[in-house]
Amino acid sequence: MNMVVHENVRQAHQYGCAAAKQGKFIDYKDAFWTKSFGAYRNSGGKDASTLTPEFILRWAGEAGLDADKLKSEGEGADCQRRVEEDMRELRKFRVGGTPNFFVNGQHIGGRIPKEAMAELVKEKLKIAEASGVSGSDYYQKEILGKGEKTFKSKADARKSKKP
Numbered sequence: 636m637n638m639v640v641h642e643n644v645r646q647a648h649q650y651g652c653a654a655a656k657q658g659k660f661i662d663y664k665d666a667f668w669t670k671s672f673g674a675y676r677n678s679g680g681k682d683a684s685t686l687t688p689e690f691i692l693r694w695a696g697e698a699g700l701d702a703d704k705l706k707s708e709g710e711g712a713d714c715q716r717r718v719e720e721d722m723r724e725l726r727k728f729r730v731g732g733t734p735n736f737f738v739n740g741q742h743i744g745g746r747i748p749k750e751a752m753a754e755l756v757k758e759k760l761k762i763a764e765a766s767g768v769s770g771s772d773y774y775q776k777e778i779l780g781k782g783e784k785t786f787k788s789k790a791d792a793r794k795s796k797k798p
Contacts, residue, residue, distance in 0.1 A: 657701060738752075
C-alpha cells in the first residue's frame with residue numbers, strides 16, 4: 636500500500652502504481668530506493684532533486700520501464716485514485732507514518748527495537764496458544780472476531796458490495 640509520508644514524493648507513489656501496470660513494480664521500487672532515495676539520503680536530505688518526477692523519468696528506461704507510459708499512467712486518474720484509496724485505508728487503521736506494525740491486532744506505530752518486537756511476538760504467541768483455538772482459525776476468531784468493528788479492510792469492503 637502507498638503511505639505518502641512526504642508530499643514531495645506523492646508522484647513517486649503514483650509512478651509505482653504505473654510501474655505495476657507494466658508488471659515492473661519491483662524493478663521500479665528497487666531503482667527508486669537506489670537511484671532516487673539513495674542519492675537524497677547520501678546528500679543528507681539536502682538535495683531533493685532526485686525525488687522529482689523529472690529525475691525518476693530519466694532512470695525509468697534503465698529500470699526496464701516505458702518512461703512515457705510511466706508518466707501518463709502515473710499522472711492519470713487511476714493511479715491518483717489508487718494512492719488516495721490506500722491513504723484512506725491506512726488512516727482507518729490510524730497509520731500516519733512509517734514504520735507501522737500490527738501484531739495480533741495491536742498497533743505499533745514507529746520504530747521498535749528488535750528485542751522488544753521479539754518479546755511482543757512471544758507474548759502474543761502465548762496468548763494464542765492458551766486460547767485453545769487452532770492456529771489456522773485464531774486470527775479470524777480471536778482478533779478480527781473480537782476486535783475493532785469500526786472499519787473494514789479493502790477486501791472486506793469489496794465482499795460486502797457483492798450481491
